[in-house]
Amino acid sequence: MEQIPEDWKRGVVIVAHPDDIEYGAAAAVARWTGQGKDVRYVLATSGEAGIAALPPAECGPLREEEERRSAAVVGVHEVEFLGHPDGRLQEGLELRRDLAAAIRRHRPEFVLTMNHRETWGPGFLNSADHRALGQSVLDAVSDAANEWIFPELTEPRWTGVRWVAVNVMVGATHAVDVTDTVDTAVASLAEHSRYLQALSDVPVAEQAREQIEMATGPKDGFAADRAVGFELFQF
Ligand SMILES: [Zn+2]
Numbered sequence: 033m034e035q036i037p038e039d040w041k042r043g044v045v046i047v048a049h050p051d052d053i054e055y056g057a058a059a060a061v062a063r064w065t066g067q068g069k070d071v072r073y074v075l076a077t078s079g080e081a082g083i084a085a086l087p088p089a090e091c092g093p094l095r096e097e098e099e100r101r102s103a104a105v106v107g108v109h110e111v112e113f114l115g116h117p118d119g120r121l122q123e124g125l126e127l128r129r130d131l132a133a134a135i136r137r138h139r140p141e142f143v144l145t146m147n148h149r150e151t152w153g154p155g156f157l158n159s160a161d162h163r164a165l166g167q168s169v170l171d172a173v174s175d176a177a178n179e180w181i182f183p184e185l186t187e188p189r190w191t192g193v194r195w196v197a198v199n200v201m202v203g204a205t206h207a208v209d210v211t212d213t214v215d216t217a218v219a220s221l222a223e224h225s226r227y228l229q230a231l232s233d234v235p236v237a238e239q240a241r242e243q244i245e246m247a248t249g250p251k252d253g254f255a256a257d258r259a260v261g262f263e264l265f266q267f
Pocket of ligand 1: 048049
């Protein structure tokens with residue numbers, strides 16, 4: 033297992049929903065912002081279908097606010113929502129175009145996204161939104177660099193992405209040592225308080241601690257007490 037490259041200045045984390053980044057990846061983000069890197073978040077949806085009994089028109093703004101607070105905890109101050117429908121993300125040209133435009137606006141060298149595979153591991157199905165989003169991000173990196181695929185985009189093309197790191201539970205090729213940022217990641221996840229309260233009666237702080245400890249376990253062949261794993265794609 034190799035160390036994720038860290039010789040970059042600007043990174044963008046692109047996910048489907050508020051809270052996706054906070055279940056582990058934010059520990060790596062906290063490390064990178066601590067190194068002085070510029071990291072931004074782009075979310076395809078506002079997570080408006082994510083809380084039972086809370087109508088989307090109320091839920092969306094609340095979850096955007098929770099995401100902004102979570103981001104601030106790990107030193108991220110630019111958070112963009114693309115307004116695609118939560119639960120109904122479709123892998124395809126429309127999503128790829130909007131993601132390519134976002135990549136062109138933010139001009140990252142490093143992109144982080146979520147697992148796009150069918151499962152999280154044997155027996156744990158990944159969601160339709162996550163599959164659509166992750167695959168479309170990988171495709172959109174090339175779209176962002178090509179002036180002919182989406183000629184209607186007004187942002188100039190961006191050929192500077194060097195890596196896409198996909199946050200995975202199994203099959204990681206690379207890892208990041210997050211031993212020093214676990215507590216920050218717990219605090220970041222705990223900002224999703226309304227969402228977590230709806231998921232379980234366990235107090236939010238306890239849920240956040242348990243989830244982050246699970247997501248940042250030591251990785252085989254990587255010398256760190258706490259680590260987050262990724263599959264790394266080079267461009
Ligand atoms: Zn999600």
